[in-house]
Amino acid sequence: MxxxxxxxxxxxxxxxxxxxxxxxxxxxxxxxxxxxxxxxxxxxxxxxxxxxxxxxxxxxxxxxxxxxxxxxxxxxxxxxxxxKNPIAKHDTWAEGAPSEHLLNRFTDEVIENIRHTLGQIDPNDFDAACRTCADTNHHLYIVGGRITHTLAEYLFLHMQLIRPKITHVQSTSNAWPHYLLDVEDGDVFVIFDMRRYENNTLKLAEMAHAKGARLILFTDQWRSPVHHLAEISFSSRIVVPSAWDSAVSPLLLLETMISTVQGLTWGDTKDRMEALEDMFDQTKLFRKFT
Amino acid sequence: MxxxxxxxxxxxxxxxxxxxxxxxxxxxxxxxxxxxxxxxxxxxxxxxxxxxxxxxxxxxxxxxxxxxxxxxxxxxxxxxxxxKNPIAKHDTWAEGAPSEHLLNRFTDEVIENIRHTLGQIDPNDFDAACRTCADTNHHLYIVGGRITHTLAEYLFLHMQLIRPKITHVQSTSNAWPHYLLDVEDGDVFVIFDMRRYENNTLKLAEMAHAKGARLILFTDQWRSPVHHLAEISFSSRIVVPSAWDSAVSPLLLLETMISTVQGLTWGDTKDRMEALEDMFDQTKLFRKFT
DNA sequence: TCTTCTTTGTAATAAATCTTTCAGAATTCT
DNA sequence: AGAATTCTGAAAGATTTATTACAAAGAAGA
Missing domain, CATH: 1.10.10.10 (Winged helix-like DNA-binding domain superfamily/Winged helix DNA-binding domain)
Structure with missing residues (x-):
């Protein structure tokens, strides 16, 4: 520059x-x-x-x-x-940075992850999972692990606005067995488990499954052992040029799911409706300043 | 085609x-x-x-x-x-689903968000921010809001493995003023603030700034008011076909930053990670790899 | 709360752009 | 070579587009 x-x-x-x-x-x-x-x-x-x-x-x-x-x-x-300029230059994501810059390499990899992740998804499974999450006849539990609890929390925060009967269980806390007491047949568990897969999460999944709960799993390309118990599994590609894994593709799935579920439950709970309207209004207010 | x-x-x-x-x-x-x-x-x-x-x-x-x-x-x-970047051009992401399916529409939009976000980033700013976060001479505070605290938490979890002197402050809690007591000149704040911008976050930023702290801000395309105080700001595009906003682009930036910082501090990180692995082994939190 | 200054849109004006007409030049055909 | 046909550009006309002037709305300050 x-x-x-x-x-x-x-x-x-x-x-x-x-x-x-x-x-x-x-x-x-x-x-x-x-x-x-x-x-x-x-x-x-x-x-x-x-x-x-x-x-x-x-x-x-x-x-x-x-x-x-x-x-x-x-x-x-x-x-x-x-x-006129050579193509390579504006073929990068962060213009002004060489293509070897981590910003570009990392983003390349993330896009590849997204492509793979979406490519492997069965839309019917996805729609089914969304319907299950939208069903307020059963309680919805959301479970995350040491790192993945941020994803779980993200889902929880939004679901909280969309539907009632929802609980965020931290598998890292030793209080989780208490939550299982109330689990009934047909209840739904959304479980996040990416490498390295956590024993606590697996145990929790087994116990929930034993009580007749249906499991929806978000995992990585190598699949958590929980997937044997899960009704529906989504595998995300998570490898990036980093010492850690990327949460971008699972987050993308999650956000799409949130949006879908909110579309499905539209018109249900009146209180939430009003809360949403309120939020929309505020969004519009923001639009004004766009 | x-x-x-x-x-x-x-x-x-x-x-x-x-x-x-x-x-x-x-x-x-x-x-x-x-x-x-x-x-x-x-x-x-x-x-x-x-x-x-x-x-x-x-x-x-x-x-x-x-x-x-x-x-x-x-x-x-x-x-x-x-x-639109050729890589981003993709008829359908989820094969087997029509292009009108939310999975495809949502992903299209997210890719566009990434393209815009990366396109507006100044690599020098980015590198500078990474260096600042890698500098262990000063304390690093991480601040998130109501929704963004998941991003903050994500950064915190990883930074914790990379470097010492790090604190996660929740601007939603009313305990945050206590944290500010110890802030010294030159300390660093990584602040997350997306619409709707939160008053608490702004106040916190102002007080930190007044105490001589340096601010790094992650915000959206409309920019939180905090950006007037920030040394470096990163604006992400966050609009998706949903009632809510997407956290994907900021997460991508975040992960790239984590990777970069960890590269800068490798010697120390290695020791810390080994120590951590030991601790995890002892608590048998994870399963053994096969 | 009232005043002052800034910002913003409406409406009128000015300027440029595009289209059409028509006659001359070039080309083709016999 | 001469006539018919096609192509081309100058100029006028029609339309669109940009600019300016001004007044109302809004924000900031006293």
Missing amino acids: SGETLTISDRIQKGLDDLTRAERQLAHSILENYPASGLGPLSALAKDANVSGPTVARMVQKLGFKGYPEFQAELREELKAKV | SGETLTISDRIQKGLDDLTRAERQLAHSILENYPASGLGPLSALAKDANVSGPTVARMVQKLGFKGYPEFQAELREELKAKV
Whole structure:
């Protein structure tokens, strides 16, 4: 990044703080589909960002251009230059870092993980698991291990907003046997177990299974021993250039599941509905500042 | 790859023989700097190709467009699609599920999030942040909010293995002011704050900053107000087809950071990990590997 | 709470861009 | 070589696009 000219994208990001609300909205809209959106007519860009035309005109002047056409001209110059340059450079994720930089290597690997993980998933299993998690006739237990309890906690936090009858069990705590007392036939356990698989988790799974609970397992590509007991298992690829494993692919599955379950239970519990509406409103408020 | 539309470039090349002299001149000019030259005003393109305006107008009509603006619109659409990283382009992630299935839509969006997030990262900032987190001369505090505390916890769990002098502060708890008592000049705070930004987190950040602490912030694309105080900020794109936001991109950054920090401190980490393995063996928490 | 300053959008104005018409040039065909 | 056809560009007209002026809304400060 030495003697290189700053791209418009860079300049916008740099000055993001000095912008007003409408201008920031616009800035994000430009960056969203950069540079395509800036190459269209001013009015289209304005509409896309939900701001008025003059706001666009003022913004490009703030960026140091005489007018919108001049701004577009530079965008086109940038584009020309980028297309001409050797491909390798913008084939990286973090532009400005060499492809050997860990940011790029790590991300490459994570994307591969996601591709493999999704490629191995049976959509029917997935849908079935979501329906099971959405079923409020039975209690839902969520179990994580030493590291995976963060994933479990993440699922729990969201499920808490979506449905009742839900418990977060920490297999690392020695209090977990108490939770099992109340388990009934048909109850559901979502269990996280990645290498190195934990004895406590396996024991817990066995006992839950013995009591007639149905098990949904999130594990890694080598599969926790729990998977013999599980009704449905999801294996994620988790290997990255690191001394530890990646939680990205399982998290992706998890978030998709949360979204699906919330879609399924839509309209159920009224209290939660209202809470959700409230959250939506707040989300919209945020949108305003986008 | 079935119903894919031909690009304008393809169409021009295909029909190159049926064109007249002036049109062929023009065609070559368009392909010369594709697609940049086609995105400028008609007159500029005409001048560039040494043909008249009407020739351009007729040519785009010959290509099947109603007019030059429509031609440009399609060029921009092409550009939009092209900018998306080829690796990210994937018809369906979960084979066996239609592309409208949430598994595929969600993953598409997450990949886009990753692309945007990485695209906006300054590798120098990233490296600097990693060095700061690896520096054991100062205490490292990790702060998360209501939802983000899972990310904070994840970082904490790994950092714990990598380095000493580390504390996980929960801004949601009302005990956090106690932690601030011991903060010294030069201590480091890694703070997680995504929308909706939490007042507690901001207050905590302000107080830490006032005591001379250095702040590293993980936030979303709209940036928590904390970023005014932060030495280094990382903004992740977090929007997915869901009522909630995605934690995938920030997690990816986090894991990359963990890996980098552990690389920086390898000698120490090794000892710590061995000691830890010993302790785990004694508690028989994990199963033995086969 | 009222004032002041900034920000933002509407509407009018100015400017440019695109399209069409038409006549001359080039090409083709007989 | 001459006529018919096709191609091309200048100029005028039509349309779209960008800019400016101004007033209302909103934020900040007293």
